[in-house]
Amino acid sequence: MRITRLEAIPYAIEYTHPLRFASGEVRTADHVLIRVHTDDGVVGEADAPPRPFTYGETQSSIIEVVTRIFAPQIVGTPVFERGKIHQVMNRTVHNQVAKGAVDIALWDAIGKGLGTSVHQLLGGYTDHLKVSHMLGFRPAQELLEEARRFGEEYGIKTFKLKVGRRPLALDIEACRVLREGLGDDVELYLDANRGWTANEAWDVVRATEGLGLTLLEEPCDAREAMSRRRLVEKSPIPVVGDESVPTAGDASRELLSGGCNAICIKTARSGFTEAQEILGLCTGLGVDVTMGNQIDTQVGSLATVAFGAAHEATSRRAGELSNFLDMADDLLAEPLEIVDGRIHVRSTPGVGAGIDDEKLARYRQD
Template sequence: MRIQRIESIPYAIPYNHPLRFASGEVHTADHVLIRVHTDEGVIGTADAPPRPYTYGETQKSIVAIVQDVFAPQLIGVDIMDRAKIRQVLDRTIHNQVAKGALDIAVWDAIGQALGTPAHKLLGGFTDSMRVSHMLGFKPARELLDEALRFGEQYGITTFKLKVGRRPLALDIEACRVLREGLGEDVELYLDANRGWSANESMEVLRQTEGLGLSLLEEPCDAKEAMSRRRLVERSPIPIVADESAPTAGDASRELLSGGANAICIKTARSGFTEATEILGLCTGLGVDVTMGNQIDTQVGSLATVTFGAAFEATSRRAGELSNFLDMADDLLAEPLQIVNGRISVRTVPGVGAAIDESKLARYRQDHVLSTSN
């Protein structure tokens, strides 16, 4: 079974409200739907969410690299030859989101061809993941109201608070209000998106000591090498590398240099193949992993839960799976459901990301952008 055609379809779906954090804000999901067609009629599907302020990729750059560089080299390749496909993608540096989506689409096609759910091909550890919900930049009381609402409506008991604001008192107050309002049984952790310096991060940890925070993600720019190592050494909670560790090589650098002692895995930028390599590195070194979210649609969130549920290590913590609730609409034909704080994998062959074609037609930003032989 060989790759016959690859589609890269730009589309745009608005958010119900802007999502704000230290590295930027988003108003619309300007994403790219990737489809890998085989000569036997199987179609693998994945979503590519560009984040130019973090990784440099844009909707146009993803369409261009897939159409002009990757597709001409991949057409005619056997869908089962994952190592050969990976070699083609690795010839081009960067462009992690485009590569990740192509990799997931290939895994989806393989699962369909073999009649097996992708999460079982990957590892099949469990069939669902607990959900962590992201709380963005808002006044402390509004953050608490949102967390209480999501806890009551969806059964979510883990929340990631976006921080990195100045003055630091804004985020310190939010931590205190959330802990007081949610109680001790709810997990809270922080993500600064490089918004602070390492020294500011240490001050925040000092002032929030005793609030039971579980993690601090990407507190400062990894280029602050010496200060960040000092932060990791002194922090009472794990310091998670996220934007600074999109590849297995980057994760190795951060862990071995002392720049982090936990890693966030995002399938949106690593696909399933490199995510597996990153996970193996982390389990071998004995460091914690989290399953992150790149402000994913339901298509992207389904890929995250597919991978996260496949392994024991990635299913220990709640995965960031709920950002799609902030979107005005979505492309997935069968919407994801959060039940008792969990999302289940799909039991159909592949990933199970069947697309509502009428919605795709409504939101796509082109007529037909595809590459064929």
């Protein structure tokens, strides 16, 4: 199974409403579908979600690096020689989303070629992942209504509240309204997307003490090193590294320097291969992990489920898997379902993300 072509297809699907958080706002999923073609007709597929306000990658930059930089060096290589392929891609710094999508597409092709699900190849620990739903910037009462609706319709009992606003009172009020309205059996945690300073984050931690919040993700810029270390030392709940830890090396630096004491793994930016490296580092150090979401489509969410359910450590907590519900449509031929707060893995060969070619033709931008 040798690679004959790398294809990068730009497409755009609108969100049903703007998604707002401290690091930006999105109204349209301007993504790239990556396809790895092989000489025996197998095609591996993956979704690349650009996040220019977080990682600096755009739809155009992903297409450029995949087709102009990676493809000429990778075409002709057997898909099983992932080590060689990663060595080639790692010559180019950054571009984590592009690299991650190529890696997932390789795994997908390998699974299809072997007639085995990637979930099984990765470890096959359990057959599902619990779902956490993200709540964006809205008035507190609207957030409560949304959380109640997702609890009733999908059985979701874990919610990630996007914070990082000023004045801080907006986020503090939202925490209190959600806790009072949802009760103690619902898990709540925070993600500030670097929206505060470390000292502001500490003010919020103190003001929300007693509300049973479980995690504080990326409260401030990791470059605010001294104040962030002080926050991590004082915080009664784990401080999670996300944007600051896209690679295993970044995760190692932040954990060893005291910049965080938990890690968010996102397959959209690490692929499956580096996600395994990050997970191994975390399990070796006894550090909690979460499975994050890069405002993924159903195609991307299915990749997260395949990886998260494959390992014991990543299946302990609910994964952030429901953002696709905010999209007007999707490319997946067989839509994902959230039942009793869970998404089940697919046992079909590869990752299981069959693409609807008619929808792709409708939304592609090239």
